[in-house]
Amino acid sequence: MAATIKDVAALAGVGIATVSRVYSGNGAVGAATRERVLAAARALDYRPSAVGRSLKLRRTGGIGLVVPDVTDPFCAELVAGVLDCARTHGEHVLLDAVGDDPAREAAAVGRMVEQRLDGIVAMPAGDAAPWEAAAASGAGVVFAGRAWPGLPQVPVVLADDGAGVRSLTEYLTGLGHRHIAFLGAAAPGAAPGVREQAFRATLAALNVPLEEDLLVAARPSRDSAYAAAAGLLQSRAGVTAVLAAGHLLGEAAVLVARELDLRVPADVSIAMVGDVAWAELCDPPLTAVARPGRDIGRRAGELLLRDRTRRDPAGPVMLPAELVVRGSCGPPRGARIIRKL
Amino acid sequence: MAATIKDVAALAGVGIATVSRVYSGNGAVGAATRERVLAAARALDYRPSAVGRSLKLRRTGGIGLVVPDVTDPFCAELVAGVLDCARTHGEHVLLDAVGDDPAREAAAVGRMVEQRLDGIVAMPAGDAAPWEAAAASGAGVVFAGRAWPGLPQVPVVLADDGAGVRSLTEYLTGLGHRHIAFLGAAAPGAAPGVREQAFRATLAALNVPLEEDLLVAARPSRDSAYAAAAGLLQSRAGVTAVLAAGHLLGEAAVLVARELDLRVPADVSIAMVGDVAWAELCDPPLTAVARPGRDIGRRAGELLLRDRTRRDPAGPVMLPAELVVRGSCGPPRGARIIRKL
DNA sequence: CTGAAAGCGCTAACAT
């Protein structure tokens, strides 16, 4: 169907090497010859085959990208960032969404390895095995937006959620809150995430006593988030503010507060980590920690594409998460009015 | 770096053809031999190269996907749908976002053609040329989520926005509205889109006089949307409802209404086409026309992957857009209260 | 049931 280099060479009356030289830019060709080649190519609608070239060069180019869900705003930003990076480098991007399912992730990584991509940037979900295999196969791997404790040798770029939560916690306590709920804690027994750790640490540093029963666990699903928020706000033991550890949890908190006819921020302050479009649209607009998804994606791509003989940075690359103050947090009910700075 | 079929054959003490047969499934191999091959492959971390196979088979597989912006909720849904489809067919997806820029689109399509993908599904932005070239090269092309009048021979799958806008317009007029603004009309002189046409037609069918100055134009950007909404609502000549033709326009309307201290729906009713996450979160929740982005993506993928010798359906595939009634629309101020049905 | 060999489209020596 598609014309090959031979067709072009034949039509132009030159050898295939000349055609190759015209397209690859290596080696010189006379102006007249080049013109004949180009004309022939145009006549035949010739596009050089990346497949043939890849086989010969033993390097395909291309970035694999594995995220849990393209529909999630943070993931979408991250994808956009990787796309940006790929575009500036003239690379293509192979995308898959694996829904945090380790089996699907393994399958996706396997397919990408078979495609002989330059490397993979991923928000890792489950098993270490596929990543080890990918790295062993010579493909680069960079994690983005999510840490993966098991593979310390894999470079990773993250939002500095610890700092983000610290800012937010300090902001809330500064407003006068002493009974802050943390929505989205680890299940009892499980290791707490960075967000929860930062929350605990900040409270401790501020000498605000931590109330363990205000750390409410939730799995990362809408339903679980909603249940957790409902459980918290219905029987709220003097909670004056809730810090939602993710945008799904923030959404749940807003919805539950509205259902319970709680005024925000008069009755409860609400804030969340993850700044998404609706944060600005809801009423009142939600204070949130903005995580630089696009930058993370871009940076991860750069890390992948750059010369891999160079030593990678020790430890994760942390990109700043910024506190965006909007109208959803105020002083706790009954507190002295804080004078504006 | 990576092991090849030869390495495996050598280690297993068989010919490369046998290794190939083990992996491709074509031809029979003795159980014992197969085991030896598999063992050797495992020892070498062998993964067959898709590049070699593609070259030999002269068919790469893979779906190209071109959207304006992965960060847009509708596009993200569409991408997710194509990903779903690709997964069930064992295909991979090559994604690019081109920001509605014809030059970037042409570049993206060019790269995809060079990759010798099976075909491309796209939300087309600009020029017809790259698409014609792609189709000529033998790759299938399917448009999704956006019509492209210039290329009638390209199959296209769309949300039935006409029907959606009709439902919405009927709903609004049913509530008693007679002065409905349409936010997002075509620029004066330009051809109106399906949404606008449906709006005009529905009003005409209902014998509601159309007020031309309530059709306000906007380009598809946040700024333009905001300006249009502000212009409309500041000097509103008796507008009782606004129908926003897209989610960006809906967002702008909500924001402007809030800034102007207009109560929704008491002072103005607001509704939009495009149901996005925040519609449910904002206060009051926004009535919207839900467009089945994911289904559109899936369907477009199917259309692309299925035997292309079969005749494609004449005319676009229309997927239903559903009116989701929430709290942002009510009877116009001063109207007789409509009895509940 | 298995091996040898041709060739997919391309690039990079090497030769002219």
Place this chain on the structure above:
DNA sequence: ATGTTAGCGCTTTCAG
């Protein structure tokens, strides 16, 4: 400046 050729990793006749 241009042509010839080998070979990238794989599948697939064709022999055996």
